[in-house]
Amino acid sequence: MTQAVVTHEAPKSFLRxxxxxxxxxxIGLQYLFLAMVAVVVGIILSLYMRLRLAWPTEKWPLLSKxxxxxxxxxxxxxxxxxxxxxxxxxxxxxxxxxxxPLGGFGNYFLPIQVGAHDMAFPVLNMLSFWVTLAGFVVLxxxxxxxxxxxxxxxxxxAPLSAVxxxxxxxxxxxxxxxxxSIALFCIASLLGALNxxxxxxxxxxxxxxxxxxPLTVWAWFTTAVLALLAxxxxxxxxxxxxxxxxxxTSFFVPEGLIVSDQILPHKGGSPLLWQHLxxxxxxxxVYIAILPGMGITSHVLSTFxxxxxxxxxxxxAAIFAIGVLGFLVWGHHMFxxxxxxxxxxxxxxxxxxxxxxxxxxxxxxxATLYKARIRFTVPMLFALGFVxxxxxxxxxxxILGQTSLDIPMHDTYFVVAxxxxxxxxxxxxxxxxxxxxxxxxxxxxxxxxxxxxxxxxLTFVGVYAIFIPMHMMGIAGHPRRYAETAGFDFLAPxxxxxxxxxxxxxxxxxxxxxxxxxxxxxxxxxxxxxVNPWQATTLEWTVPSPPPHDNFGPQIPTVHHGPYEYSxxxxxxxxxxxxxxxxxxxx
Amino acid sequence: xxxxxALVIWLITLGTVxxxxxxxxxxxxxxxxxxxxxxRQFLLxxxxxxxxxxxxxxxxxxxxxxxRQRGEERASYWHDSPRLEALWTTVTAVVFLSLAVxxxxxxxxxxxxxxxxxxLQVEITAQQFVWNIRYPGPDGxxxxxxxxxxxxxxxxxxxxxxxxxxxxxxxxxxxxxxxxNRDIHVILRSKDVIHSFWVPPLRIKQDxxxxxxxxxxxxxxxxxxxxxxxxxxxxxxxxxxxxxLSVLSEPDFEAWLQQRASx
Numbered sequence: 001m002t003q004a005v006v007t008h009e010a011p012k013s014f015l016r017x018x019x020x021x022x023x024x025x026x027i028g029l030q031y032l033f034l035a036m037v038a039v040v041v042g043i044i045l046s047l048y049m050r051l052r053l054a055w056p057t058e059k060w061p062l063l064s065k066x067x068x069x070x071x072x073x074x075x076x077x078x079x080x081x082x083x084x085x086x087x088x089x090x091x092x093x094x095x096x097x098x099x100x101p102l103g104g105f106g107n108y109f110l111p112i113q114v115g116a117h118d119m120a121f122p123v124l125n126m127l128s129f130w131v132t133l134a135g136f137v138v139l140x141x142x143x144x145x146x147x148x149x150x151x152x153x154x155x156x157x158a159p160l161s162a163v164x165x166x167x168x169x170x171x172x173x174x175x176x177x178x179x180x181s182i183a184l185f186c187i188a189s190l191l192g193a194l195n196x197x198x199x200x201x202x203x204x205x206x207x208x209x210x211x212x213x214p215l216t217v218w219a220w221f222t223t224a225v226l227a228l229l230a231x232x233x234x235x236x237x238x239x240x241x242x243x244x245x246x247x248x249t250s251f252f253v254p255e256g257l258i259v260s261d262q263i264l265p266h267k268g269g270s271p272l273l274w275q276h277l278x279x280x281x282x283x284x285x286v287y288i289a290i291l292p293g294m295g296i297t298s299h300v301l302s303t304f305x306x307x308x309x310x311x312x313x314x315x316x317a318a319i320f321a322i323g324v325l326g327f328l329v330w331g332h333h334m335f336x337x338x339x340x341x342x343x344x345x346x347x348x349x350x351x352x353x354x355x356x357x358x359x360x361x362x363x364x365x366x367a368t369l370y371k372a373r374i375r376f377t378v379p380m381l382f383a384l385g386f387v388x389x390x391x392x393x394x395x396x397x398x399i400l401g402q403t404s405l406d407i408p409m410h411d412t413y414f415v416v417a418x419x420x421x422x423x424x425x426x427x428x429x430x431x432x433x434x435x436x437x438x439x440x441x442x443x444x445x446x447x448x449x450x451x452x453x454x455x456x457x458l459t460f461v462g463v464y465a466i467f468i469p470m471h472m473m474g475i476a477g478h479p480r481r482y483a484e485t486a487g488f489d490f491l492a493p494x495x496x497x498x499x500x501x502x503x504x505x506x507x508x509x510x511x512x513x514x515x516x517x518x519x520x521x522x523x524x525x526x527x528x529x530x531v532n533p534w535q536a537t538t539l540e541w542t543v544p545s546p547p548p549h550d551n552f553g554p555q556i557p558t559v560h561h562g563p564y565e566y567s568x569x570x571x572x573x574x575x576x577x578x579x580x581x582x583x584x585x586x587x
Numbered sequence: 588x589x590x591x592x593a594l595v596i597w598l599i600t601l602g603t604v605x606x607x608x609x610x611x612x613x614x615x616x617x618x619x620x621x622x623x624x625x626x627r628q629f630l631l632x633x634x635x636x637x638x639x640x641x642x643x644x645x646x647x648x649x650x651x652x653x654x655r656q657r658g659e660e661r662a663s664y665w666h667d668s669p670r671l672e673a674l675w676t677t678v679t680a681v682v683f684l685s686l687a688v689x690x691x692x693x694x695x696x697x698x699x700x701x702x703x704x705x706x707l708q709v710e711i712t713a714q715q716f717v718w719n720i721r722y723p724g725p726d727g728x729x730x731x732x733x734x735x736x737x738x739x740x741x742x743x744x745x746x747x748x749x750x751x752x753x754x755x756x757x758x759x760x761x762x763x764x765x766x767x768n769r770d771i772h773v774i775l776r777s778k779d780v781i782h783s784f785w786v787p788p789l790r791i792k793q794d795x796x797x798x799x800x801x802x803x804x805x806x807x808x809x810x811x812x813x814x815x816x817x818x819x820x821x822x823x824x825x826x827x828x829x830x831x832l833s834v835l836s837e838p839d840f841e842a843w844l845q846q847r848a849s850x
Contacts, residue, residue: 082820082825085820151820151822151823152820157819157820159781159797160780160781160822163779167779167780168715168822168823253797254797254798254799255798256734256798257798258714258734258778259715259778260715261739263735269798270798271781271797271798305654305662306661306662307662307663307664308664308666310668311666311667311668312667313667314672336783336792336794338793338796338801341694341695341699344694345695348690348691348694349688352683352684352686353680353684353687356676356679356680356683359675359676359679359683360672360675360676363672364672366643366647366650367668367671369647370650370654370663371654372650372662373654373655373656373657373660373662374650374651374656375656376588376589376592376656381588384592388596388644391639391640391644392603395636396636398632398635398636399629399636401687401690402628402686402687402689403690403694404624404628404691404693404694404697405628405690407625407694407697407791407792408614408787408790408792410783410818411783411785411818412818453588457595460595461595461599464602464603468599468603468606469606471606471607472606472613475613475614476612476613476614476615476787477614477785477816479785479816479817479818479826481820481826482825482826483825487828487829488829489814490787490814490816494612497612566662566664567661567662567663568664569661569664574661574662
């Protein structure tokens, strides 16, 4: 393929350069900053939830200042608790776990790592960010409309989400805004996904064969394919749900419902249809959140193990297998939903099959460390933490994926513990590894190593302290989304665990201040970064830190090596850049 | 740094193992016929993933300590080991899929078989935030119901008394009783949103979906008083949607029904 050599001048005006920019790097940073705002909101909401769960009747006059309407009495009411459940989940899944690793790092580094000047469709890319931002603003608005934010959870199961305010607070305008926000997010993700796929397929530089792509690119590429196929289904579902709510249709609402003593006029809808549509998106979404983290972990592990990644082809195959199987397992969210028990068996077998590629990845990460020379930098600590947490969170899936074991475990804290570890914490560890790793490239300065290490230790121990005990609550039968344990005798013995988890969560959340301080302090005050501070091999480490507007200038890089050529015997250094001349000593 | 990280990983692993082996919080005792099989399958799976967990975390720690950077010495250089990879893939595939197949046994027994003939029928109609329980009465037949007759004060399921079969139906609110050692066939319905019938000691959880009548069956083998919880988010006081299940001896159950039969 020929690529016209164009040197782009960066736009001069502030507005075109930093706000309505079409530069993938600026857009990547915009996504990252949006995710940072979102994660702060999401963590604050989770702390409110934790306070309610540990001390349900306590008044929090100071905390009620943030939500004067919802916390009018100073306490965190059950309806506010459920709003928090909904908003925490929605913000974290969409605006953090999808936005940061894919929208943020993907945008910034995919074009550079494949050797392109920019994304294939820069304007679409800009649009994608602004639509995402609009989605976030609309979601936040749900807190401030009459009735407050919806109480139907991030899964918004119909009919609870479909029949309006009579079913509960927040299910009026709040729920409409929620749907609108998700719809905007879907559209934005589609635009982004098209861009990622096209850029990977068409804009690779000379010599950048698919088999020389860094595993990060493979992960973003696969994630984009998942997004392209999954988000339209959620978009369609969202539109149908909105129609049920505002236009009197009955896609998800059956005949003869009586809500708050009113007989509803709907006829012929199916509540299970919503679940199928939602989870057809929702399960791949789990992989949309975690695959980039896997890519970053592979990338960082190889860099700081000073070893080629073990089984590159197997890693790529595993990413793809996870992608494909990820579309065939959505029914494991529905074993006890009333779905056919025969399809449950098929979904269960497919679900446990997806454990196999996940196990391959774990094995290959461990094998990468075997006979390595590990450098314990902060990104490496987070990548190692990712491996540990991925194992801990993934293995419980072997329990949940079995039809019969899901009967007692479904919708309990066991599930909450499982998915927080595997898609929440593991993905966040991937994001942290990526941030500490690429910060020097993005801002031209190093983050503080000591603060970063302290952040790692507190976070690593903290998340385990939060989520391991949660499994026990689930085994004891504690349903999720309960505002308190007081309603049931069998829940009373579990209250001390709630208190313990809340304390652990407060400490862990506090530790994140170290990260934010380090991040912003380092942008201005950090030690200046060289071009390649980690002695890494991939293309982003061949351009200045931060890279210029058109990444590579007039010279398009030519790639001669695979992405992870570390410790090649006989080579002068213990790493070979992908662009290094093709004749290094291979004794 | 490497030693510290390995120690932390090992300590976390040890703590987790202690928490799961010590069973300081655990399943309530199973009271259903199928319950112990679920518990056994859980233990089997937990043992296998526990071994995998300990192996993976221990190995991770060992590698972290063993292969930390020392001096200028380089790491080994190799890319692959197809044989090891194939071995590992096969082993995991066999273990995981065997577990998946084993996990279907109880499921098949519960869900692929029709309720045994002679099972006692009980209809549960969930609504925000109440469990309505209905028994067919002496005639063994559920009477007709009509939505427009529903009235939370005295006719929560909308019994149509013009149907003779409806006249002896017994309806209770939040109070469910079943005889011990007898098959129970529950028909689950919902009036408004999705709820989920969850009795931890029974090891039974099943959503109640509006518009559907979902059939499940089980047999309780121990008497006692238990709580019914709602396991699917159903609205404002989901966390207080509490019912009571009494598993009674056959004569006690008959007496219980008698008490509630309309005169």
